[in-house]
Amino acid sequence: MNNLIYAVIFALVMGGMYAALYALNHRTPVPEGCENLKEECEGCTISNCGNHPSQSKIIEGE
Amino acid sequence: MADLFSMAIAAILINNIILTKFFGMCPFLGVSKKTSSAIGMGAAVIFVIMGASIITYFLYHGVLVTLGIEYMQLITFILVIASFVQFTEMFIKKFSPALYKSLGIYLPLITTNCAVLYVAKDNITQNYSFIEMLVNSFSVPLGFLLVLYIFSCMRERLDIASTPNAWKGNPVALVAAALMALAFSGFAGLV
Amino acid sequence: MNRKENFIAGFVKENPVFGLYLGLCSALAISTTLDNAIGMGLCVTLILTASNMIISAIRKITPDEIRIPVYIVVIATLVSAVEMLMAAFMKELYANLGVFISLIVVNCIILGRAEAFASKNGIVDSALDGIGMGLGYTFSLLLISGVREFLATASWTITNPFNNQSFCTLVLTSLNHSRFPCSIHQQVHF
Known part of the structure; x- marks a missing residue:
């Protein structure tokens, strides 16, 4: 029973840490000259990559 | 020492993570169009695997085993990897804009790279000591970088070759990858 | 639709x-x-x-x-x-x-x-x-x-994952050694 409580607390701590870091990271301003990294990405032909233009099309289209 | 060295050679050449275990196929096909992006991605993967492996190793042996909640392994590991990637991105955004310009675009993709989670889990299931864990989590992504770089060189060459229409793009790249896997199987008896 | x-x-x-x-x-x-x-x-x-x-x-x-x-x-x-x-x-x-x-x-x-x-x-x-x-x-x-x-074993087998017994097996065998392939044996257990 104790284990279960530990597990829940641990999961909450880890999840909270990730959420906090994620939010902090997205609030940190992007350095100068890097604003259009996604649009300038030419490394990819395969739609799997999250930066690929077709990904944003799928998201907008639906 | 010799053991560690042969372990590293085995991880880089013989049991190459992409060509024999099929982990990290997504960036292998996705980010191999140009050699510069291949090196950027490979370097970012080495850094994230090293960092995430060390943290998960200590968390597993220090916290999960002590509290008797080993079944939380998967959730812990994926959250550590994701947090580590976020932290790294934030850190280089603040302190090294130049590095961010070259690596920034690859970092978010690493969260869903199965190689990272695989190495973290492998370090636990193989019962590695700390030194072995360090060697393993450095040499596995090094093999990843090596194969990614070679493959991107091949694709740059394929781009200017005249291929039949039906083979353009992914099909011919997949055939090239298959031939490369065949070549790497020649290392099998090395260690 | x-x-x-x-x-x-x-x-x-x-x-x-x-x-x-x-x-x-x-x-x-x-x-x-x-x-x-x-x-x-x-x-x-x-x-x-x-x-x-x-x-x-x-x-x-x-x-x-x-x-x-x-x-x-x-x-x-x-x-x-x-x-x-x-x-x-x-x-x-x-x-x-x-x-x-x-x-x-x-x-x-x-x-x-x-x-x-x-x-x-x-x-x-x-x-x-x-x-x-x-x-x-x-x-x-x-x-x-x-x-x-099929390339690896020349057969198709489907197994019940709960008790690990095969439902059905489809085997390609050669009756005459000089010719290939000759017949398909089918075994179905339910």
Whole structure:
């Protein structure tokens, strides 16, 4: 029973840490000259990559 | 020492993570169009695997085993990897804009790279000591970088070759990858 | 009609493996036998449907800023649950699939569908999308593993994952050694 409580607390701590870091990271301003990294990405032909233009099309289209 | 060295050679050449275990196929096909992006991605993967492996190793042996909640392994590991990637991105955004310009675009993709989670889990299931864990989590992504770089060189060459229409793009790249896997199987008896 | 089209698209035009190149790692690594393909495909379908439904159900109360962390926690929880169930009830299949069950967490299909579809649509639509995409994935695994199992063993076998007894076996044997192939033996046990 104790284990279960530990597990829940641990999961909450880890999840909270990730959420906090994620939010902090997205609030940190992007350095100068890097604003259009996604649009300038030419490394990819395969739609799997999250930066690929077709990904944003799928998201907008639906 | 010799053991560690042969372990590293085995991880880089013989049991190459992409060509024999099929982990990290997504960036292998996705980010191999140009050699510069291949090196950027490979370097970012080495850094994230090293960092995430060390943290998960200590968390597993220090916290999960002590509290008797080993079944939380998967959730812990994926959250550590994701947090580590976020932290790294934030850190280089603040302190090294130049590095961010070259690596920034690859970092978010690493969260869903199965190689990272695989190495973290492998370090636990193989019962590695700390030194072995360090060697393993450095040499596995090094093999990843090596194969990614070679493959991107091949694709740059394929781009200017005249291929039949039906083979353009992914099909011919997949055939090239298959031939490369065949070549790497020649290392099998090395260690 | 629109729902039906979405469902069909998961099979052919937007097939996760052949069309979108999603989930290639597991598709290549475990597609050695039909059993593995069916087991893995159904696992992914189950997790994808469940995660799509949960994410769609909580889409209005999820803070937009931290939605990706929420998705990852939901998916990781589901995968852990499925992994433990499989370890308990389908030992053979669990041993064969190995680490790839836990790697479903980082399978791009699941996070991709959560972000692209489930976070914007209702529960029923999201569930249908999950089933369609999952079956499309299963279908492509079946195609690859059908070829690979036949090349490796010259037979097709389908096994019941719960007690590890084979349902049916299709064996290609050569009756006369100088000619190939001569007959197909079929054994069906029910």
